[in-house]
Amino acid sequence: MRDPRRWWILLVLCLALLVLVVDNTVLNLAIPSLNQELGATPSDIQWIIDAYVLVYAGLLLTSGSLSDRYGRRRLLIIGLVFFGGASLLAVLVSEPWQLIAARALMGVGGSLVMPSTLSILLTVFDEEERRKAMAAWSAVALVGLVSGPTLGGFLLQHYWWGSVFLLNVPIAAVAVVAAVTLMPESRSEGRRIDPVGVVLSIVGLTAAVYVIIEREWNIPVIAVAVLALAAFVVWERRQTQPMLPLHLFADRNFSGASFSILLMSFGAGAVMLMLTQYLQYVLGYNEIQAGLALLPYAVAAAVFNGVGAGLGRRVSNRVLVGAGLLLMAGGFVVMALTAGYAGLLAGLVVMGVGGGLAGPSAYASLMNAIPVEHAGVGSALNDTVQQVGVALSIAILGSVLAGRYTAGMPAGLPAAARESVGAAHLMGLAAPADAAFTSAMHLGSWVGAGFCVAAALLAVSVLRPARPTATTSEPVYTS
Numbered sequence: 001m002r003d004p005r006r007w008w009i010l011l012v013l014c015l016a017l018l019v020l021v022v023d024n025t026v027l028n029l030a031i032p033s034l035n036q037e038l039g040a041t042p043s044d045i046q047w048i049i050d051a052y053v054l055v056y057a058g059l060l061l062t063s064g065s066l067s068d069r070y071g072r073r074r075l076l077i078i079g080l081v082f083f084g085g086a087s088l089l090a091v092l093v094s095e096p097w098q099l100i101a102a103r104a105l106m107g108v109g110g111s112l113v114m115p116s117t118l119s120i121l122l123t124v125f126d127e128e129e130r131r132k133a134m135a136a137w138s139a140v141a142l143v144g145l146v147s148g149p150t151l152g153g154f155l156l157q158h159y160w161w162g163s164v165f166l167l168n169v170p171i172a173a174v175a176v177v178a179a180v181t182l183m184p185e186s187r188s189e190g191r192r193i194d195p196v197g198v199v200l201s202i203v204g205l206t207a208a209v210y211v212i213i214e215r216e217w218n219i220p221v222i223a224v225a226v227l228a229l230a231a232f233v234v235w236e237r238r239q240t241q242p243m244l245p246l247h248l249f250a251d252r253n254f255s256g257a258s259f260s261i262l263l264m265s266f267g268a269g270a271v272m273l274m275l276t277q278y279l280q281y282v283l284g285y286n287e288i289q290a291g292l293a294l295l296p297y298a299v300a301a302a303v304f305n306g307v308g309a310g311l312g313r314r315v316s317n318r319v320l321v322g323a324g325l326l327l328m329a330g331g332f333v334v335m336a337l338t339a340g341y342a343g344l345l346a347g348l349v350v351m352g353v354g355g356g357l358a359g360p361s362a363y364a365s366l367m368n369a370i371p372v373e374h375a376g377v378g379s380a381l382n383d384t385v386q387q388v389g390v391a392l393s394i395a396i397l398g399s400v401l402a403g404r405y406t407a408g409m410p411a412g413l414p415a416a417a418r419e420s421v422g423a424a425h426l427m428g429l430a431a432p433a434d435a436a437f438t439s440a441m442h443l444g445s446w447v448g449a450g451f452c453v454a455a456a457l458l459a460v461s462v463l464r465p466a467r468p469t470a471t472t473s474e475p476v477y478t479s
Contacts, residue, residue, distance in 0.1 A: 005182050006124045010133050012178040013117045014140040016080060019171040020110050021141050023087070024052075025148025026155070026164040033161035034099075044096035050213050051100045055107030056114075057387045058206030062198045064115035064380025065243045071187045072116045072123070072376055077179050079112025084172030090165040102165075118379035122367050123186045130368070135309035135360040139302040142355065147298065149276060153287025188373035196235055197243035204228030205384065212391045244381065245374055253317075256462030257366035258385050260321060263455035264328070264358065265389025266396075271351075274401060274444050275344070281421045282434045283341060293341065297348040297355075304356025317361040318463035324358025325456035327351070332449035336442045347445075354452075365463055397447055401440045408436030 003009065027049065034040040040048065067075040086105035093099045118137070125133045155163040207225035211218060236242040249255045279290040308320055331351030335344060363382065370378030402419070409418040409432055417424035417433065424433030 002126065002129075003124055003184065005184075006129075006133075008178075008182050009124050009184075010121065010136060012175055012182060013121055014137060015171065015175045015178065016076060016113050017117050017137065018140055018144045019080075019083065019168050019175065020113060021144030022148040022151065022171075023106070023165075023168055025145055026152030026167075030152065030156060030161045030164050033156055034096075037161055038093075038096055038099065040096040040099070044100070047100045048096070048103055050210075051104040052107040052110070053213060053387070053391065054206055054209055055104045056110045057209040057384065057391070058202050059108060059111035060115060060380045060384045060387070061201045061205065061244060061377060063111045064119065064377035064383075065193065065198070067112075067116050067119060067376035068188045068374060069193055071185045072120045073179060073183045073185045075112050075376075076116035076120065076183075077176055079109045079114075079116065080172045080176045080179070081109075082106075083109030083113060084169050084176075085109075087165045087168035087172070091162040114383050115376050115380035118363075118367065118382065119375035120183065120186065122370070122375045122379065123372055124184075127368060131312045131360060131364045132306075132309045134363050134367070135305040138359045138363065139305040139356075142301040142305075142352075142359075143298045145298070147291065147295070149294065150288055150291025153291050156287065186375075188375075192241050194236075194239060194241070194243040197232060197239070200228050200232035200235060201243065204232055209388070209391055212388070213394075244377055245371075248370065248374070248378070248381075251369045252462050252464050253365045254369035256459060257317075257321075257362050257369070258381070260325070260455045260459040260463075261362050261366065261382065262385050262389045263451050263458065264325060264362065265386045266393045266451050271448065274397070274441055277421060278344075278437065278441050279341075281425055281430075282437055293344075294348065296345055297352040300349045300352025301356040301359075304353045305360055306356075308357040308360050311357075312361060312364065316463075316465060317365045318460055320361040321358045321365070321459040321463060322456045324354040324356070324361070325452050325459060327354025328358065329449040329452035329456065330354070332445045332452060336445035336449065339438055362459070397444050400447060401444050404440035404443045405433075405436045408439045409433065 031045055034045055034048065063075065063079075083106055086102050086109055089105065090099055090102035093102060121133050121137060122130070151167070152164050155167065204225055207221050207228060211221050211225060232244075233246065236244055236246055249258075275294065276290055279285045279293050280287070285293060308324070311320060328351050331347040331349075331354060334347035334350060338344070338347070366382055367375075367378065405421065406418050409424070413424075413429060413432070414427065417427050417429050421433045421437045424430065
């Protein structure tokens, strides 16, 4: 029987998701204020950003497994309290190291919240309505991703840097109250916690993400990542109740959707990093204007999320994912061939349409292949795949952008100007810097287009019509 409160529950899940997405997008805008008002060095700022990512990515699989065992609503509420409390601590800090610690605590909260949102959605909505619910969920993620810079720009122009963290507290509080009031509890009876799997997954994922974000060939850390993840796979294959059911990867829809999402996240992950700098430095927009300039992408994606949800009843996931990814590639091509905001706007709208069609269908393919008793860890795996894709994108495409920018700058200019478009503007070297950065953005757009095409080919080759999924146990619901 369908829960009569399911659409209210979806609203709570979207609110919880929104607080995570907005927080991550507004932080980049606060970097100058952190440098000036908190005295944070470039190294401090890097760790303020990376502390969250490391803890969040490292704990995702463990958090998903805990939610299946102890209750998905319970872990969601604990995560929101942790995230809101850590955000309040971040407002009160006076030293950079204290903010780094607060960001790590926020990563713990985020790792508990994110898997719970999608796993609760999976248990509350049946397959007939799940696509529509996922469309709304992913639309909120996109709106948060693009509206974050607008909201953050407004706060930073009128208040101090701590306002971007203070914003999280009331949203988290409202989400907690709504979750307690509206949401039923669900868990999978008989699930045991796998301590060895927990330790190996945390060590392996944290080490792997560290290597990616540091962009260095740190041999000892790479060795730890490879050995821990290999040991995790071997251990899990021998368990009767594994933390991560590896047999899911034998399902073409699960594995195909996972790797399509990985490539899609890689292709699109550095878009905001690339475009926010282009809009502010090359086109001269302030923070609020840059945020508003990106809104057409979110609007197009949100509208076509709904269109895709309706088409999903008549068109296969394979067709929608493939077509959507090709449209995203087309948007990248438009950006690669044009300059100025008009071309950028056209590319963003095409990308938004493609993302709106592809995203919910890819998520539906993945989540429909997951037995309900593994909803938490399956959702966590989806989140982990996306995090790895985005981290790889920022690391690799960021390096591509930096290399092309430096190569495009005249050799006789100061080293700082040849390494940073912001430094070049401060030195009065805007003209060559803008030309070099535009060239770098065009190259980054071609790379993004290539990965979206690869994701489309993979989806079309691997995805198949969904088959009924057998479960070994039903989730237990309590009010």
